[in-house]
Amino acid sequence: MANFLFRKSYRLSTLIKVDYDHLWGSKGTFTTIRVYGKKPKYIFIKEHLLQLNKSLKKLHINFFLTEKKLLELISNKLKIKKYNHLLRVAIKKNIISISLRPRLEPSNSFQCELINYQRINAGIKNLQYKKILSMQKKIDMQKKEILFYNKKNVLEGSTTNLILIKNNQIILPKGNYYKGITMNYLLKKIPNKHIFKVISFLDLSSADEIILVGSGKGVVKVTSVPKIKWFSSSSKMFKRFFSIYKAQLEL
Structure with a gap:
């Protein structure tokens, strides 16, 4: 279970504090912002709020x-020397x-589990996440990620x-899924062209890298996908992505 430093809920119309509700299963939306550094830096906060x-x-x-409104709701009494946290x-x-x-921190030996x-x-x-949360409880999230597929097409x-990386080509899944802020940022920073295509199990198994x-x-570099007997054969593009991301944290 997550060790929360604070959890707060507010009435939307007045921003008056009410009993905490995680809101999972509600009709609504959420975002998760990484908070990093001695003086807390909210990574990509403008993009998250947009x-x-x-x-x-x-x-x-x-x-x-707004960013101003959000920061006013966050506790300023936290005694944290250096932040490496997630704000939901x-x-x-x-x-x-x-x-x-x-x-x-994700493990250096990281696997993916395929689930339909x-x-x-x-x-x-959106907040319709209860089934996903029940799946996540069955695995160690520091060592594994669940990859969703539909009709044997892998999505997210x-x-x-x-x-996916194959022959230095950046390949992204084609289909209905959420294109995240971190991914969009990294792709803008990499000069290599990327393509969208339907990702089959065969595409996964023939990839040089899964990131x-x-x-x-x-x-995160994926080291193996046991279900399809895939193992990583390169770290070249992972190192480039990781370097770009780390530089953003340290700005």
Whole structure:
């Protein structure tokens, strides 16, 4: 269970504090922002809030969250010498909930588990996550990620976006899934052209590298996918992505 440093909920109309509600299973949206450094830096906060507010509009939730408003809701009494945490912001029609927890560092030996599932309303980060949470409880999230596939086409991880590398070509899944902020940032910084294509199990098994990226996990090299007997044969592009991401943290 996550060790939360704080968890708070507020009435959306007044921003008056109410009993905490994680909001999982509600009609709403959420985002997870990495917080890093001695003086807390909220990584890609503008992009996160832009996406969050777009999702609120799509869900017909009449609320707009600004950076100023969010920072006012976060506790300023936390005695943290150096941040490496995850800030979760969740909103439904009448409640906003925020929480902060330590970020868990992914293992250097990292596997993927393939599960036949597609997220509900996959184009946005919605709160219909109870089934996903039940799947995640069965694995060690520091050592494994669940890769979702539908009709044997691989789409995304339960907390990450998927990037394949084959012959130095960057390949992204084609299909209905959430294109995350970390992935979009990294792709803009890499001069290599990328392509979108339907990713089959065969494509996975023939990849030189499988890389996972996301706000929580950062940039992760997958070392194996046991179900298809795949093992990594290179770290070249992973090292480039990781270097770009690390430079952003240290700005």
